Amino acid sequence: MTVGIRHDDLRRRNRAMVLAAVRRSGQPSRTEITAITGLSHSTISAISSDLIAEGILREGRSEPTASKRGRPQVGLQLDPSAAAVLTVVLSLNLLTAAAIDYAGKVLAEETCRLDTLSLPREALITECVEMVRRRLGDRSLAEHRVLRIAFAVQGTADSHARTMLWTPITPHGDIPFADILEKAFGIPVIVENDCNMMAVALRWRGTDRYRDDFIAVLLSHGIGMGIVLNGELFIGTQSSGGEFGHMIHRPKGALCRCGRHGCVEAYAGNYAIWRNAHGLDENTEPAADIPDDEMLSLAEKARAGAGPERDAYEQAGSALGYSLGSLFSVIDPAPVTFVGIGATAFDLIEPALRRAIAETAGGQHSESIVFATEPKEQILIREGCAMRALTFIDQEIFALGSPAALALQES
Amino acid sequence: MTVGIRHDDLRRRNRAMVLAAVRRSGQPSRTEITAITGLSHSTISAISSDLIAEGILREGRSEPTASKRGRPQVGLQLDPSAAAVLTVVLSLNLLTAAAIDYAGKVLAEETCRLDTLSLPREALITECVEMVRRRLGDRSLAEHRVLRIAFAVQGTADSHARTMLWTPITPHGDIPFADILEKAFGIPVIVENDCNMMAVALRWRGTDRYRDDFIAVLLSHGIGMGIVLNGELFIGTQSSGGEFGHMIHRPKGALCRCGRHGCVEAYAGNYAIWRNAHGLDENTEPAADIPDDEMLSLAEKARAGAGPERDAYEQAGSALGYSLGSLFSVIDPAPVTFVGIGATAFDLIEPALRRAIAETAGGQHSESIVFATEPKEQILIREGCAMRALTFIDQEIFALGSPAALALQES
DNA sequence: AAGCTTTTTTTCGAGCTTCGAAAAAATAAT
DNA sequence: ATTATTTTTTCGAAGCTCGAAAAAAAGCTT
Incomplete structure (x- = not known):
């Protein structure tokens, strides 16, 4: 009630x-x-x-x-100096932090490469903590009170957005990043899913396309999704939500990075396209990581003419089409924006995707199914984190009014 | 905004x-x-x-x-006499109307059988209008003001819940039942999906199981679904929502009643189980309707021993399991209640369903996936309609306060 | 350049609503 | 009959929004 x-x-x-x-x-x-x-x-x-x-x-x-x-x-x-937030984005082999003022302007930014897959648990945590410490100590924040930290990571977070439960970028799970950072710095922290943040960022673009209902799909080594319904980020009964990449495309089908069989990702993730393009069996162990330029050259080969590369992209399109269609059977059709390196090959994916989606219930009357692409995911994720943290300040701190705000100012 | x-x-x-x-x-x-x-x-x-x-x-x-x-x-x-509502439920070969007082008690009820599949469009409309007219004229309503009519039908309604867009129970589509009945009787009407109403009814059962998040699945000639998330009925971007029966289980698979291939319904609907139990090809044209007792005897045969009947139920369970698992990848796991004639055979479906769901991402950590059954759908649907209409009166009419309410009383 | 028009913003009193404290009401225990 | 306890109502205070009117700040006119 x-x-x-x-x-x-x-x-x-x-x-x-x-x-x-x-x-x-x-x-x-x-x-x-x-x-x-x-x-x-x-x-x-x-x-x-x-x-x-x-x-x-x-x-x-x-x-x-x-x-x-x-x-x-x-x-x-x-007023830009009213507050500031910190965004931290942890993705495969990449850690980025940025300080953002209350008006949304980036004050300072720092990126570092690290081998997330092999890094020990404690070292990974230390890297994150130290990067936050450096950003907080930076003089760009001298005039600002940092009121919130938003931490985005590929994978799932718990229902209160405080712990990273599982992520494909490191074998370590159950890392309570929110508690760790809060204890270290005394600033409230929230842990978010990267694809959800992409969707939030698109929502703030403010164009008509991204107003009420739309979907952001990350096409990268894995497949992720952020859903906005009625202008609100949709998160399932737990806050993980949108594990679209692991919808079942073909029962008992190709081997997925998650160890199961037949997931969409096992047909449309980078490693799946790569595997198919090289004519390997669909149950071949997924590659750990594939450099962007290798994917780009794969796409070039596919564009050059028929062959296993082109077939691989077609399979990816087909898997995405059927699965999106199934999803649309439940949540109703909405515009889709593909983000990430895979979006640069959307021309190769689109025909099969459209054919597949047209064979589904959700995709039939498909005026509202329109596609867009957005190659860079990193900036979107950071933008989404920033807006999430800033609106939290708006709604939960500054909205409280002067007595509460003043008390906070003094602390 | x-x-x-x-x-x-x-x-x-x-x-x-x-x-x-x-x-x-x-x-x-x-x-x-x-x-x-x-x-x-x-x-x-x-x-x-x-x-x-x-x-x-x-x-x-x-x-x-x-x-x-x-x-x-x-x-x-x-106060039971503060108002009343009318519920109308149109399903395959069956039309039911009931008058309900403000406290939720059924005042009077009427059921009539009609051949919905062959009835002409106008005759179908007339049947509905006349049944409403009879109920409204009944003396059980003498002391009550009927403030709302809820009309439930299998299939999809438009985004404003005013028109029945499509339904499997009649070849006629696009029937604006809300406008038709409003014009005839001057009472506000809403058109709802039957499975959504089942979910609403379960929510009002008030038990712990049906509080925040759960799913109702209708296992009948077709397959339908109503979803409650965070205590609210979930409807997609349009109000149809929950066309779960037409998620794709196997691309280019068995022929569905909707004309497409590979839908869940084409494996788990009554006609699909019947088709498989009789050893017919999966592309055989679906039967129009199968009497309940025939389905019951099919289940008996399946229980008696191995054979095509048992295999058919197993296939149904498998299709439901994979699709629920896929759904749970997106909206996160929730308890499921199976409703309708198919629920009586849940013992035959459950083993394969559990095996399949365990192979999916959504179904893996499945403490929150528990199943229940509820054989009778009709009563649930009526209950849901009644509560929907009554809460509308609560929130949108009686909440307005005495000036508005008095004005309404006089009209 | 002085006065007029137009638009935005502020001021002020009226009317609701909620709240806390105190009073009233209704019953069991003594 | 009196006292204790719990529920419900009453009453004044404080806060919020609203409409109307006033004030402010510009451009337009003569």
């Missing part, structure tokens, strides 16, 4: 609404916020003057708008 | 909360409602005395509770 609405919740929610409006619209005037939220001018005026007094919003430079008659609108914008 | 919360929304929401508490708890006292909603005693007192004055709630007979010291609690209950 949801809890009743108390009187002070009202202000909190409406403050959150105003912050959301400003974050989404960039530099709306008070009047525009009135229109967006449906609240009265008086209310918006009161709330925004509070937020300005608290140093959360500020009045924007009077940009030379198309000169209209009447008092000019004053744009409100997020 | 969600709209801001205005001041008068507050009362509306808290009234809705109180009504929900009473509907769910049966006969809670004001103090219990305080605990459930988290609102103060004063607020609950004010709201409930309003609701009583408006004839929506009433004080319950002082039941002889375990005599405690202190002023005894007065239970609040829904």
Whole structure:
């Protein structure tokens, strides 16, 4: 049972609404916020003057708008120095951290390569902790309070987004990154799935395509998915959600990296395409990692003419098509954006994908099934993490109002 | 962007909360409602005395509770005469309507058999309209205002739940039942999917199993599904949702009733089991309908010993297992309740189902995958319709408060 | 350049709503 | 009959949103 609405919740929610409006619209005037939220001018005026007094919003430079008659609108914008967040993205052989100010601008960034597959558990943790320590100590953050850290990783997290349960990038599982980092730095941490963060980032692109319902599919060594439904990130009953790569394409079929048989990934992941392109048996042990340029040259060969390479991409397309179609039988069709190195070969995948999806119930009346590609996943993941952390600050900290905010400021 | 919360929304929401508490708890006292909603005693007192004055709630007979010291609690209950709803369930060869009072009690019921597959479009519509007319004219409703009609049908409805788009029970599609009935009787109508209503009904059973996350699967001539996630009925981007029966089990596999190949239904629907049990080719045209007793005797033969009948059930279990496993890869595992005639043969299905699901990513750590059966679907569907319609009245009409409610009373 | 028009923003009082504390009500225990 | 205990109602205080009116800040007109 949801809890009743108390009187002070009202202000909190409406403050959150105003912050959301400003974050989404960039530099709306008070009047525009009135229109967006449906609240009265008086209310918006009161709330925004509070937020300005608290140093959360500020009045924007009077940009030379198309000169209209009447008092000019004053744009409100997020005060970049109100807070900051840290994003940490851990992927195969790559660790990236970035500091982001409250307005969403990247202040500083650091990337380091490491051999995640062979690194011992403790060393991996230390690498992460030390990178966070370096970023937090950096002078770019001197003027900012870091209020949250978002940690994205390929694989699954537990239901409270505090522990990395399993990931393909290291044999070690059950690493409670949230607790580890919180203990080390005293800043709230959330652990997120990388594909979910891609979807969040696309949502913030704000275009029509990414408004209410869409799907982001990572085509990489593995296959991942982030789903947005009704404008909200969809996560299953636990927070892992979207293990699309392990839907069963063919019962007892090709060997997957996860040890099972017949998963989509075992047909459409990099290693699967590579395996098929080299004419290996579908039960051959998956390769550990395949360099991007090798995949690119595979795609070139496939484009050059018929042969095992082209067939491999076709198989990938077919697996993706049937599985997306099955998914659409349950959640209804939505636009799909393919992200990652595999997206660069989408021209090779698309024909078989469309044929397969057309044979499914979910894919038949497929006006709403449109595809887009986005080759770089790293930037998207970081963007998603940043927005997740920032909106958390908006909704759960700054929306609380001045007494709570001041208490926090002093701590 | 969600709209801001205005001041008068507050009362509306808290009234809705109180009504929900009473509907769910049966006969809670004001103090219990305080605990459930988290609102103060004063607020609950004010709201409930309003609701009583408006004839929506009433004080319950002082039941002889375990005599405690202190002023005894007065239970609040829904006033049965505050309103009524009509449920209409259209399924293969069967049309049922029932009148339900505001407290959820069935006032009157009517069932009629008709040959839905051969009936012309207009005749089918007339049958429905006339049955509603008879129920509305019945004297059991003399004291009640009928405020809503819920119409459940196998198949898909449009996104606003107003039109039946497609159904396997008649060749006619695109029948705007909501508009037809609203025009005829001036009462708001909603068109719902039968399996969704099964899930809603189970949710109202209120047991632990059916609280936050669970799935209802209809095993009948076709296969349907209703999903509840986080205590809410899950419907896809359009309102059809849960076309689980047409997830692809085997690409280019057995012929399905929908004309496509390889759907789950083509392995686990009544006609598929029948087809396999009779040793027919998997592309044999599906039978139109199979009487329940024929399915029961098929199950008996399968129980008697090995043979094509037992193999058929095993194939059904396997298809269901792989597909559920795939589904669980995306929405995470949840308890499953099988409903309908097929559920009576669950003992034959279960072993293969468990073997298959254990081979999937979603089914591996399967503590939360538990199964239950419920042979009768009709009662569940009606119950779900009733609760859907009644909660609509709670939330969207009675929650509005006395001015609006009085205006409605007069109309 | 002074006054007028237009648009945005702020101010102010009215009307709700919720809350906490205290009072009232209703019963069992003494 | 009185006391203790628990539930429910009453009442005043505080906070929020709203509409109307005022103030502010520009462009337009003469």
